[in-house]
Amino acid sequence: xxxxxxxxxxxxxCTAPVNIAVIKYWGKRxxxxxxxxxxxxxxxxxxxxxxxxxxxxxxRSFQEDRIWLNGKEEDITHPRLQSCLREIRRLARxxxxxxxxxxxxxxxxxxxxxxxxxxxxTAAGLASSAAGFACLVYTLARVFGVEGELSGIARQGSGSAxxxxxxxxxxxxxxxxxxxxxxxxxxxxPETHWPELRILVLVASAERKPVGSTSGMQTSVxxxxxxKHRAESVIPGRMVGMIEAVRRKDFTAFAELTMKxxxxxxxxxxxxxxxxxxxxxxxxxxxxxxHRYNRHYGETRVAYTFDAGPxxxxxxxxxxxxxxxxxxxxxxxxxxxxxxxxxxxxxNPATLSEDLEQAIGLEPMPKGISYxxxxxxxxxxxxxxxxxxxxxxSDETVKSCESRSGEFQSSAEELVR
Numbered sequence: 514x515x516x517x518x519x520x521x522x523x524x525x526x527c528t529a530p531v532n533i534a535v536i537k538y539w540g541k542r543x544x545x546x547x548x549x550x551x552x553x554x555x556x557x558x559x560x561x562x563x564x565x566x567x568x569x570x571x572x573r574s575f576q577e578d579r580i581w582l583n584g585k586e587e588d589i590t591h592p593r594l595q596s597c598l599r600e601i602r603r604l605a606r607x608x609x610x611x612x613x614x615x616x617x618x619x620x621x622x623x624x625x626x627x628x629x630x631x632x633x634x635t636a637a638g639l640a641s642s643a644a645g646f647a648c649l650v651y652t653l654a655r656v657f658g659v660e661g662e663l664s665g666i667a668r669q670g671s672g673s674a675x676x677x678x679x680x681x682x683x684x685x686x687x688x689x690x691x692x693x694x695x696x697x698x699x700x701x702x703p704e705t706h707w708p709e710l711r712i713l714v715l716v717a718s719a720e721r722k723p724v725g726s727t728s729g730m731q732t733s734v735x736x737x738x739x740x741k742h743r744a745e746s747v748i749p750g751r752m753v754g755m756i757e758a759v760r761r762k763d764f765t766a767f768a769e770l771t772m773k774x775x776x777x778x779x780x781x782x783x784x785x786x787x788x789x790x791x792x793x794x795x796x797x798x799x800x801x802x803x804h805r806y807n808r809h810y811g812e813t814r815v816a817y818t819f820d821a822g823p824x825x826x827x828x829x830x831x832x833x834x835x836x837x838x839x840x841x842x843x844x845x846x847x848x849x850x851x852x853x854x855x856x857x858x859x860x861n862p863a864t865l866s867e868d869l870e871q872a873i874g875l876e877p878m879p880k881g882i883s884y885x886x887x888x889x890x891x892x893x894x895x896x897x898x899x900x901x902x903x904x905x906x907s908d909e910t911v912k913s914c915e916s917r918s919g920e921f922q923s924s925a926e927e928l929v930r
Contacts, residue, residue: 522572523620525655526903529648529894531563531633531641532556532676533712533826535771535818536748536755537778538685540734546693547672550734551744554684554755555676556828557704558712559891562857565644566897567629568904569652575624581904581911583630596669597650598625604666605657620657627652628904628911633886642726646670647677651894664698680704680892682759684752704890707762711834711858713827714886715841717795724789726821732785739784743777764830768816771828772803775818782821793823795845795881802844802875803827806837809872835863838885844875845882857887 538553578598580589589595605621629648631641650667654660664675668685675698676683682703688696733740751770758766782789792800796819803817815829815837829837838860847854897903904912 522570522575522626522905523623523656524568524570524900524903524905525652526566526568526897527648527652527655527894528560528564528566528897529644529651529677530560530680530891531558531565531644532673532683533558533818534673534676534820535767535828536751536774537820538672539778539781540730540740540744541672543691543693544731546696547668548693548696549672549685549687550740551748552685552687552752553673553676553748554682554701554752554759555673556682556710556712556890557677557680557893558714559704559888560895561891562886562888563633563644563714565629565631565641565648566902566904567627567645567648567652569649569656570626570905571620571623571656572626573623575626578624578626580627580629582628584911589627593646593670594649597646597653597666600666600669601650601653601657601659604659608658625653625656626905630904642671643673643677646674647894650674651678655896662697665693665696668693668696668698678893681706681890684756701756702759704892707759707890709762709831710764710890711829711831712888712890713829713834713838713841714888715799715825715827715845716883716886717793717799717823717825717881718883724791724821729782729785729789729821732787732789733781736786737781737784739777740781743781747777765813768813768828771816771818779819791821791823792819795878796823796825798844798875798878798881799825802840802873805873805875806840806869809869834887835861836865836869838887839863839865840869840873841882841885843870844873844877846877846879847882847884848880853884855885855887857885858889860887 532555534553534555536554538549538551540550542548542550578589580587609621629645647667649670650663654663664678667678668675676685678698679700680703682701683698684701685698686696751774755770758770779792782791800817803815806815807813814833815827817825817827819825838855842854843865906912
């Protein structure tokens with residue numbers, strides 16, 4: 514930044530994706546550094562359908578650090594936010610002290626203003642904090658000229674945020690070191706690796722979940738015998754099997770591991786004392802529907818996974834999407850007064866055969882699913898080049914977040930939870 518423009522804010526806007534774990538992370542060995550008790554693996558969802566957008570501005574005229582989430586100012590002193598800010602600033606100072614000639618020295622002491630929005634339901638089991646902290650760290654790094662490995666910083670905001678720093682198929686290696694330096698995310702395969710894979714998010718509830726992930730994990734670590742067995746004896750083999758399935762594009766192996774791991778994760782929640790119930794009656798009906806659908810065809814065509822919430826994430830191949838969406842629409846009839854039932858990637862119409870309807874044979878649950886988000890694997894965080902998309906104005910004002918948050922607009926409070 515030239516010397517005569519130091520009063521003008523330096524503004525950068527970036528976006529970052531949601532990721533859905535197929536081998537779940539549940540439980541920390543270090544709460545402060547957010548170090549997991551097991552490794553995990555996720556699929557990064559495409560940002561055309563699900564993303565967080567964050568604008569960071571720095572200026573010498575700013576009196577203090579501030580943050581707005583969906584237009585509402587929040588507490589910037591939250592410990593996890595501060596961890597990310599502190600670490601990015603530390604790396605920027607280190608780069609300056611190392612004598613990097615390309616680093617803007619003026620901006621290092623400036624305060625930051627941050628504005629962030631999600632375009633999807635928050636705190637309902639859709640990994641909103643992962644996208645939020647990944648986007649925060651990525652944008653701060655661009656503003657302060659920090660390069661290199663960032664997943665370890667994102668991890669300190671929200672554990673699963675480290676996986677949202679990459680596109681495609683991503684593993685979070687748990688690491689062994691006490692300082693967490695080896696607890697990092699690593700891309701297994703890019704989003705272009707398996708173009709036929711499709712993802713359907715069945716939104717059963719956009720309400721805030723009754724038990725947050727952080728407190729739920731703490732209780733599980735303290736009380737669940739199954740959690741320890743899972744971390745030590747089950748996950749290591751599943752990680753190897755899942756990476757092999759992804760690399761071979763073996764849908765059957767991928768799907769069955771995904772469902773088994775989801776089931777065991779929720780069994781761990783039930784083994785927690787007192788037990789944690791993230792699955793609803795709609796969730797249980799979706800599980801039954803998937804198994805009956807696969808049994809009808811004598812092969813595994815679809816798979817479910819549930820994070821810490823009632824919403825199902827369905828994995829399938831492109832050719833099966835139209836029929837399965839029709840099955841969902843039949844057994845979970847939507848509210849006719851509502852908006853579009855299938856959002857995101859277009860889905861061709863299909864007819865439901867009488868044989869298939871009878872084979873599934875479930876009692877329909879009207880309005881059980883609010884809508885479906887149709888998507889696929891996508892890239893990691895990226896910079897938004899268009900300055901009109903900034904969420905903060907050059908005059909320090911917060912622009913309207915409503916117009917940029919899209920059709921899945923909801924609160925972004927999970928970023929600071």
